Amino acid sequence: MIVEVRGLRKVYSGKQEVTAVDGIDLSVKPGEIYGLLGPNGAGKTTTISICTTRVIPTAGTVRIAGVDAVANPAISRRAIGVVPQYNTLDRACTISENIYFHCLFFGFSRAEAKARTTQLLDQFHLGERTKAYPSQLSGGLAQRVQIARAIAHRPKVLFLDEPSAGLDPQSRIAMWEAVRALREEGITVVLTTHYMEEADELCDRVAIIDHGKILVEDTPAALKNSVGAQKVYELHLRDRESIPALAATLAGYNGVSKAEPTGDGVRVLAHGADGLLAEVLAAAGPYGLRDLNITEASLETVFIQLTGRDLRE
């Protein structure tokens, strides 16, 4: 395992103590893209900050490529690259200088730093903007420069904290492609996200995290399979008093793996029996069916099943 986290805890002290990370264990295999998926405040950033030596844990251990990151932060920093949640490019330097000085900082000679900078500018399609300053870049471009800079010293593991926060959909897809290319190069990637599509599309394995704990961890496909349904029907009803009765009726239908009351209706997890939708509609009609939303079972469905909450809440 290239990243091994055991019994990790972080309690922030202050007027009110906050337990941000509450006993996390995780193991990341070399060459995989590993995602921590969870809502805001789940403890993702704190976990990554400890792994990248920026926050000291209250308890627990982190080993990166075999090195104890808490006891030997300076050594383990050579093995990791970090792209934090916010743009940390040096605004007084050009794109090219940001990468070049990073290389010098990690002990490259001037000639090596120059060659590595040229190579990265080319690899990340930044060649036309080498003399631009960070303030002149779009969010997507700045993110690309941050990734290029983070891998300049050839780390084994790249940590990305919410890499697509604030990116438009096109830049997000470009970023996914850049991250997949890093996996091809043999770089292990650990990222945090609260976008279930991102975890699903990009990650080889995902840990769902909430209130500082990992609830489940597996491949996106296995996590979705665990729900035991392909489709989710969200029924919104006018007559709220009858919701429990309707949920109980629907739960007995052939092809329904679960039917549960929600605030204003019933959520039906269905595993694709022919004609089921028509039966559900017929049953819900008398209760004042206001709206129906049908989606594929997703990591969001997994999260809702585990916590009773929406990822976005």
Ligand SMILES: Nc1ncnc2c1ncn2[C@@H]1O[C@H](COP(=O)(O)OP(=O)(O)OP(=O)(O)O)[C@@H](O)[C@H]1O
């Ligand atoms: N420096 C700090 N001091 C006190 N509390 C903190 C500190 N940093 C984070 N927290 C709290 O710890 C909890 C976990 O925060 P963390 O940033 O790790 O979560 P997150 O899942 O990354 O969420 P986000 O995506 O919003 O950053 C939150 O309740 C947060 O308010």
